[in-house]
Amino acid sequence: MPSKEPDPELAQATPAAEPAETPAAVAAPASPAGGALPPEPQPPAAAPERGEPKAEPPSCPLHLAVEDVNDNSVSLTWKAPEQAGSTGLDGYLVECCRDGTEDWEAANKELFLSVRYTIRNLTPGDRLQIRVKAVNAGGMSVPAVLEQPVVIREILEHPKIRVPRHLRQTYIRPVGEAVNLLIPFQGQPRPQVSWSKDGQPLDPKRVTVRNGDRDTIFFIRKAERSDSGQYQLSIKIDRLEDKATIDIRVIEQPGPPENLKLVDVWGFNVALEWSPPKDNGNAALKGYTVQKSDRKSGQWFTVVERCPRLSCTVSDLIIGNSYSFRVFSENACGHSAVAAVTTELAHIPKPEIVYQPEKYLGRDFSEAPKFTQPLADRSTTRGYNTQLFCCVRAFPKPKIIWLKNQMEIREDPKYIAVINEGVCSLEIRKPSPFDGGIYTCKAVNPLGEASVDCRLDVKVPQ
Numbered sequence: 001m002p003s004k005e006p007d008p009e010l011a012q013a014t015p016a017a018e019p020a021e022t023p024a025a026v027a028a029p030a031s032p033a034g035g036a037l038p039p040e041p042q043p044p045a046a047a048p049e050r051g052e053p054k055a056e057p058p059s060c061p062l063h064l065a066v067e068d069v070n071d072n073s074v075s076l077t078w079k080a081p082e083q084a085g086s087t088g089l090d091g092y093l094v095e096c097c098r099d100g101t102e103d104w105e106a107a108n109k110e111l112f113l114s115v116r117y118t119i120r121n122l123t124p125g126d127r128l129q130i131r132v133k134a135v136n137a138g139g140m141s142v143p144a145v146l147e148q149p150v151v152i153r154e155i156l157e158h159p160k161i162r163v164p165r166h167l168r169q170t171y172i173r174p175v176g177e178a179v180n181l182l183i184p185f186q187g188q189p190r191p192q193v194s195w196s197k198d199g200q201p202l203d204p205k206r207v208t209v210r211n212g213d214r215d216t217i218f219f220i221r222k223a224e225r226s227d228s229g230q231y232q233l234s235i236k237i238d239r240l241e242d243k244a245t246i247d248i249r250v251i252e253q254p255g256p257p258e259n260l261k262l263v264d265v266w267g268f269n270v271a272l273e274w275s276p277p278k279d280n281g282n283a284a285l286k287g288y289t290v291q292k293s294d295r296k297s298g299q300w301f302t303v304v305e306r307c308p309r310l311s312c313t314v315s316d317l318i319i320g321n322s323y324s325f326r327v328f329s330e331n332a333c334g335h336s337a338v339a340a341v342t343t344e345l346a347h348i349p350k351p352e353i354v355y356q357p358e359k360y361l362g363r364d365f366s367e368a369p370k371f372t373q374p375l376a377d378r379s380t381t382r383g384y385n386t387q388l389f390c391c392v393r394a395f396p397k398p399k400i401i402w403l404k405n406q407m408e409i410r411e412d413p414k415y416i417a418v419i420n421e422g423v424c425s426l427e428i429r430k431p432s433p434f435d436g437g438i439y440t441c442k443a444v445n446p447l448g449e450a451s452v453d454c455r456l457d458v459k460v461p462q
Contacts, residue, residue, distance in 0.1 A: 055138030059083040061092065061115075064132055064144040069239040071154040073120045078132055078144060080115060087137040094119065099127035099149040111135055124154040151238060157188035159235045161244040172283070174333050175252040179220040183233060183244070186214070191235040198229050223250045225282050253337055254281035254329045257288060260340035263311075268319070270346045273311045274327055283331040290314065291328075294321045295345065306330065322347045368448030369394035372422075375441060375454035380431060382458050388426045390441050390452055398443035402426050403453075405437045431458045 059081040068075040076094065091111025095104045096119060107119045119130070128150050131143035162184045173179050185191070193211040195202050195218065202209065206227060210217040220227055231246045255277035263271040272290065287306030292314060293299060303314050317323060323346045326339040373391035380386040392398060400419050402409045409415050409426075414435075416427040424441055440453040 055087045055136065056083075056085050057139035058085045058089055058134040058136050058141045060142045061132050061134050061144040064130075064146060066146065066150055066239050067116070069150060069152065071124045071152065072122050073118050074122065074128070074130070074150050074152070075116070075118045076130065076132065077116050081134045081141060084134070085136040085138050089113065090135045090137065092117070093133045093135055093140065094130070095133070095143070096128045096130045099129055104131070122152045124152050126152040128152065153189075153238055157186055159185065159187035159191045159237050159240055159242045161185045161233060161235060161242050163244050163246075167246055170247045170249050172249050172251055172332065173223050175225060175250055176222055179218070179223050179227070179248065179250075181218040181246065182215055183218070183246075184215040185235050185242070187235055187237050189237065191237045194234045194236070196232045196234075199232070202231075218246070225250050225252065228282060249282060251283040251331065251333045252281045253333050253335065254283075254285060254331050255279040256336045256338050257327045257329050257340045260325075260327055260342055262325070262342050262344055262346055265346050265348070268315060268317045268348060270314045270317065270323065270325070271311070272314065272325055272327070272342070274340060275310065277329045277336065280329075281331045281333055283333060286330045286332065288312075289328040289330060289335060291326050291339070292317075293324045293326075294318070295324070296321065300326070317346075317348045319348050320350050365395045366447060367393065367395045369398045369443035369445055369450040371441075371443070371450055371452045374452040375439065377455045379457040379459060380428075382432055382460050383430050386428050386431060386456070388428075388439055388441075388454060388456070390424050392422055392424060392441075392443045392450070394443055394445050394447070394450075396445050398445040398449075400424050401442040401444065403440040403442065404435075406440070428456070431456075433458045433460060 061081050062079040064076065064078040066074060067077045080089070091113050092108075092115075093111065094107040094117050096107055097104045108117065117132075119128075122128070129146065130150060131145040133143045134141040164183065167181065167183070171179075171181070185193075190213055193209075193216050195207075195209050195216075197207075206220060206224075208217075208219040208221075210219070216233065218231070228248060228250045231248060233244045233246065235242050257277055258275040260272065260274040263273050265271075274288070276285070287308050288304075288310075289302060290304040290307060290312050291300045291302050293301070304312050312327075314323075314325065324342055325346070326341040328335040328339045330336070369392055371390055371392050373389070375388055375390045378386060378388065392400070400417065402415065402417050409417070414429050416429070418425050418427075424443075426439065426441070428435055436456050436458040438453055439456055440451055442449060442451040
């Protein structure tokens with residue numbers, strides 16, 4: 001079917017399309033032999049019967065392009081023609097010739113219907129012109145030809161970008177700092193390296209790029225926020241190419257929050273509200289820092305750090321003080337340079353408290369005299385001092401009366417009567433047998449009286 005002859009003769013050599021025997025049923029491309037010799041001629045197509053319209057050849061294949069090139073093959077892709085003819089498409093014919101010659105040779109021995117084909121067993125250094133024709137029962141179409149010849153180069157190492165781990169996510173730098181990126185790659189022979197930003201060439205006044213055999217250096221002396229964006233790196237060896245995207249974000253301190261206001265003051269608490277800053281510094285906000293200052297000291301103290309909300313309640317304020325409040329916004333670069341400050345003071349008033357002492361019902365401790373420890377009988381020797389003891393409980397304090405043989409002992413220097421914390425004692429100085437007898441202790445108060453007595457014996461030594 002295919003031949004090295006001009007197209008009209010090739011069209012005459014194309015067999016008539018038959019549903020069961022046509023080679024167009026072969027969909028997968030066959031691997032051509034080395035040198036890609038033309039196939040053997042086929043018998044001429046049968047003449048159409050009287051009254052049958054002659055079949056028309058298809059239109060040209062569309063968007064012929066090179067998908068891949070290496071040191072011994074070329075992979076091609078294209079799209080089907082817009083018009084396949086009334087009889088349908090039998091397949092495609094791929095032809096190639098050395099650049100500068102017109103010796104076109106068929107690369108495939110049999111027609112195929114796939115829109116992808118690989119020409120194999122090529123020699124490094126060849127420059128080939130390639131074209132593709134669509135074939136049906138009416139003949140061959142006008143060929144689709146590559147605009148540029150394909151160079152078969154010996155590629156020892158395919159191009160590959162080795163993006164460092166820290167550049168596989170967004171690379172963040174503060175405003176004013178340098179951006180210095182070294183990105184290694186591989187490829188042999190030396191690949192062509194190109195940079196672009198958001199699809200546009202780089203500004204040489206802002207960015208310096210230095211390319212080596214194994215790496216490329218991307219450098220910005222002083223970063224600005226306008227340098228943020230996606231930078232595309234491409235390395236290319238002929239038609240083999242590898243790409244990588246580096247996302248750079250230049251950040252700075254955010255602006256202050258907006259519309260800070262004092263919402264409410266109650267008890268020891270103050271409620272605040274504010275709005276986000278107009279400029280977030282090209283970075284997500286981490287939160288807000290709230291500070292307070294009392295009018296007496298004038299010093300600022302942090303009460304809330306990294307508050308995630310646009311409102312805050314400050315508690316535990318001191319009664320009688322007046323407070324001002326300010327709020328900073330914060331991102332990865334730090335706090336805002338200035339803060340939003342409340343325009344009015346928050347005064348914590350002193351509550352009007354009137355002291356009212358509690359009324360306690362007094363306990364009545366009044367009690368009639370009662371002896372808790374009675375007098376004990378004693379015996380003593382003449383001439384030796386002796387004491388009598390007893391204990392009494394009473395309220396009010398009772399009057400203590402001592403009696404001897406039912407006679408009250410008055411101001412007699414021989415007797416010394418003492419009462420201390422309810423303990424009553426009577427000392428008899430140098431007693432004689434005459435001092436012996438019945439001694440009585442009587443306790444008297446307005447609620448009653450009580451008495452105890454004992455016997456005292458005074459012995460005369462022999």
